[in-house]
Amino acid sequence: MSELKIYNSYTRQKEVFKPITPGHVGMYVCGPTVSGESHLGHARPYITFDVIYRYLTHLGYKVRYVRNITDAGHFEEEGREAEDKISKKAVLEKLEPMELVQKYTNLFHWAMDQFNNIRPSIEPTATGHIVEQIEMIKKIIDEGYAYVVNGSVYFDVKKYAASHDYGKLSGRVMDELLETTRQLEGQDEKRDKADFALWKNAAPEHIMRWQSPWGVGFPGWHIECSAMSTKYLGPQFDIHGGGMDLQFPHHESEIAQSTICNHTAPVRYWIHNNMITINGRKMGKSYNNVIKLTEMFSGNHPLLDKAYSPMTIRFFILQTHYRSTLDFSNEALKAAEKGLKRLWEAYETLQKLLPEGTGEKPGDPQLDEKVKKLLLEMDEFMNDDFNTAKVLANMFELVPIINSVKDKHIPASALSQPTWDLFRRYFKLYLEDILGLKSEAQQEDGKLEGVIRLLIDIRKEAKARKDYATSDKIRQQLQELGILLKDEKDGSVTYTFA
């Protein structure tokens, strides 16, 4: 089997993955700011990194997956009124800040569960790590790379850039940065426009505030991730993930802070997922084109033709490589929904097939080879920078084979027993364990099952005496209730819920 290769945003190339500690992987992913409801755009990184987490685990690594909750609000707009995003909204909604934080954290967790994302190993909050952040800032000041002004602390980017590669991750050069950084009011405190805040003095009306050596205030945006990743993963860890939009300034600043504080580059492999776009535009608050996850699941949004289930969205996202933009449209979502249904039904068929007459030797060596190749290739695809799109394409190529065996167009003995075993094992491994898809069929209650079976029996009797009016009526009315009957080749009848 080939080695796992990961596209490292820092070096802009695919690199063979080698963990720092053999057998173990430390992975940090920037989590949500819980000042509002999660939207479709948030689904992308957490599903992407969930699959990465699952795959690394499958490869045998013991993974510590840390994903933070940003509950200490950043500046609404740096330089202007240093308002805390979370505390501002809390006033509007007449809620305690932490009440708001809890509400949206709960909602976020609920959405992640809907997507079948495995919960991270550690989910630290920014407010729970103020002490660590203050300690880190102190160290940076001691190192001479930060300065205090009026109760605020700023990172000295110019000084850092003189001896370090500030801008490498985001592909920026220092001179341009100085010129192109937008001129904002009240920036006088900073020595340089490119400097960023580590700690911000809190105005009296600012609700979220903590005592620090520099006065009462709150932490800057970037320091929380550095403090928490250092605490739980060490000064240097394997993987740091997040959306591409976080590359600058967030991740660039994280690198600078951690490097000064810990005297080592914090991250070995930077992984960035691309954005979900809507009409070619990134989904985001500033564009006013946000579809919240609750709206996706309910269909209750002007842009949505219908509701889309969490698994449809998961599948939709995994059909694209994580570094490509993914364009939202009803047409694309509906296509994903149908495709997933077909794939999932074939998967269930495969698990139920009990191939008879298969032996060690395949009846159709060519087909047997083809199946094996398509299955084993999936490992190669995942190893090539987590190419879930190609994995799914191979699975779809195998669907007609499953269905043909079911319909007896192809004898089960065409494939050898070992190939059948591999087939079943890989479909389960990839669909459920690695891609994290699951059945969305409602939990059937035994009574409903019994009633449907009864109707199927009555219909069968009606058909036997060619009373098609009755048999069609049963099929038609069940369909209106969302229960689809299928007459199988062998005369049996199966049903699915629409």
Place this chain on the structure above:
RNA sequence: GGUUCGGUGGCCGAGUGGCUAGGCAGAGGUCUGCAAAACCUUUUACAGCGGUUCGAAUCCGCUCCGAACCUCCA
């Protein structure tokens, strides 16, 4: 304006030099009392113009178009 990344058939999307991606939709067929499903076959591509090469969607140049970042953002 600067930096970076893209433009693939009706729609979504793989694909970094030669080998059918795949899904959805469309067309024809098989099966079926009919239907659905399934299976088989099948139409429509690589923004434009040059160049490199035996050979380019894939490399290089130019042009046009779009996006992300430079401000909170997944």
